[in-house]
Amino acid sequence: MSDRIADSDKKGLTRADEVRLAIEEDIFLGRLRPGTRLDEESLAQRFNISRTPIREAILQLVHAGLVEKQPRHGAVVAPLKLHRMVQMFEVMSEIEGLCARFAARRMSEEEKQALKRLHEASNAHMKARELDAYYAVNREFHEAIQAGSHNEPLQEIARGLFARLAPYRRYQLNHPSRINDSFDEHGGVVDAILAGDPEAAYTAMRRHVTIQIDIFAEFVSIMGGNGIQ
Amino acid sequence: MSDRIADSDKKGLTRADEVRLAIEEDIFLGRLRPGTRLDEESLAQRFNISRTPIREAILQLVHAGLVEKQPRHGAVVAPLKLHRMVQMFEVMSEIEGLCARFAARRMSEEEKQALKRLHEASNAHMKARELDAYYAVNREFHEAIQAGSHNEPLQEIARGLFARLAPYRRYQLNHPSRINDSFDEHGGVVDAILAGDPEAAYTAMRRHVTIQIDIFAEFVSIMGGNGIQ
DNA sequence: TGTCCATCTCTTGTATACAGAGTGGGACAG
DNA sequence: CTGTCCCACTCTGTATACAAGAGATGGACA
Numbered sequence: 448m449s450d451r452i453a454d455s456d457k458k459g460l461t462r463a464d465e466v467r468l469a470i471e472e473d474i475f476l477g478r479l480r481p482g483t484r485l486d487e488e489s490l491a492q493r494f495n496i497s498r499t500p501i502r503e504a505i506l507q508l509v510h511a512g513l514v515e516k517q518p519r520h521g522a523v524v525a526p527l528k529l530h531r532m533v534q535m536f537e538v539m540s541e542i543e544g545l546c547a548r549f550a551a552r553r554m555s556e557e558e559k560q561a562l563k564r565l566h567e568a569s570n571a572h573m574k575a576r577e578l579d580a581y582y583a584v585n586r587e588f589h590e591a592i593q594a595g596s597h598n599e600p601l602q603e604i605a606r607g608l609f610a611r612l613a614p615y616r617r618y619q620l621n622h623p624s625r626i627n628d629s630f631d632e633h634g635g636v637v638d639a640i641l642a643g644d645p646e647a648a649y650t651a652m653r654r655h656v657t658i659q660i661d662i663f664a665e666f667v668s669i670m671g672g673n674g675i676q
Numbered sequence: 677m678s679d680r681i682a683d684s685d686k687k688g689l690t691r692a693d694e695v696r697l698a699i700e701e702d703i704f705l706g707r708l709r710p711g712t713r714l715d716e717e718s719l720a721q722r723f724n725i726s727r728t729p730i731r732e733a734i735l736q737l738v739h740a741g742l743v744e745k746q747p748r749h750g751a752v753v754a755p756l757k758l759h760r761m762v763q764m765f766e767v768m769s770e771i772e773g774l775c776a777r778f779a780a781r782r783m784s785e786e787e788k789q790a791l792k793r794l795h796e797a798s799n800a801h802m803k804a805r806e807l808d809a810y811y812a813v814n815r816e817f818h819e820a821i822q823a824g825s826h827n828e829p830l831q832e833i834a835r836g837l838f839a840r841l842a843p844y845r846r847y848q849l850n851h852p853s854r855i856n857d858s859f860d861e862h863g864g865v866v867d868a869i870l871a872g873d874p875e876a877a878y879t880a881m882r883r884h885v886t887i888q889i890d891i892f893a894e895f896v897s898i899m900g901g902n903g904i905q
Numbered sequence: 906t907g908t909c910c911a912t913c914t915c916t917t918g919t920a921t922a923c924a925g926a927g928t929g930g931g932a933c934a935g
Numbered sequence: 936c937t938g939t940c941c942c943a944c945t946c947t948g949t950a951t952a953c954a955a956g957a958g959a960t961g962g963a964c965a
Contacts, residue, residue: 461747461948487917497950499728502917506732510739518690520916534827535811538774547771604833643939690918717946726920731947748926748947 462496463503469494470504473482474513474524475613481526485514512611516624525611533614541607543589544603544653551640551648552596559641563592566637573630588633592640592652625662634657691725693733699733699761700722700839703742703753710755714743734794741840754840765889768837772818774835779824780869780877788870791820795866802858802859811853817862821869854891861887 501641631657737743868876
């Protein structure tokens, strides 16, 4: 783990913000597993600052849903319960479907072209079997559509769900043929949005995310639920 | 304003939590208008505690979306911009519609009967023109359906949106005939849920909330946007 | 030997003190 | 008279010190 915060991008951010970003990344990248205790004192030592900004960072993470906290009992990285995770995917599919529906109606020509380019870029990564690169573009793809909804509260909800699911979502693309199917599903979404067909976009996106639930369920059944709690 | 926190219900709550609840109530009840500056020092004096828990409370409010904050620039009660508020209602109608759709599929017989009783109770308040009572039952009605979705993350999203819109929503039922129409629309939702018809429930609920947007837009046009920013 | 109680320690919650950034006002120059 | 620059004050961000609650450990008694 980076025991120090990069000296770059320190513009306008408080220490608390920097710590929050660092811990967020640790959670996303799996360096901090769900269930891990977040001790204020040791975090303070790790970042060479006092406990005050650490506490603020933890509070922010609590409200982002990444961390759970009970008074006088400390904070732990949120151990998503299985049924709750399935519920979140369920909501996510609807929210993203909604984003796609709005995007089909509201995206500007420039936004549509940018989306198309993103999709084409992911095509290259798919053929080259570059999993990490595909995963990165995949995220950009979904974010582009969320932004295309031109509805900020909706984007915030989507981002929040995405953030909470991110630690688990990365397992999905390990499924052998998944990356190809994912690309094809994206294609359907892109076509519907470019054609300006809201309902088709909604259906395609909703289906795309719903499939991820199935993949995830399969992953869980293989794992036997271990390591997830 | 209550300059002191009630000695009751102090179980398991930190000072920060108490302050947060107090400020939340002030915002909901309009005692703290959007745009009002939240000065840490004066709040600390008002509650007779130090700035530390005040800061924590403000942070929590920031993440609930009720307060905005920029580094080194303090916190103000979130001044909802008009277009953003419309966007929130837009999302709210979809979220509540979604809740209704799930509720139609998942509500137990007990939950359905409880919902029916709530609706009948609101009928009495409508006929007696008891606006406040109707407003209270109305909230219970929506919460019952949200709970009926049996999807916790979805409920949290709905609650969050409701909380952020609450300071403004109360104007809506002032519209003369609104209360009757509202009751009729609720009736449609109840019928669909009791019949176990997800799509009808979704449509009825979505329409019910969408109408609120129109009422709200009308209210705003009368106000000329003053006092809302 | 097992159980219960007390104390001790560890961690969180709160207070207070200090540092640094922003803002506003006043003074001086044009 | 007006504009600009500098100084001071105010408020936020951070550090540190203190208090209090929860859990653990050890001893004593049954």
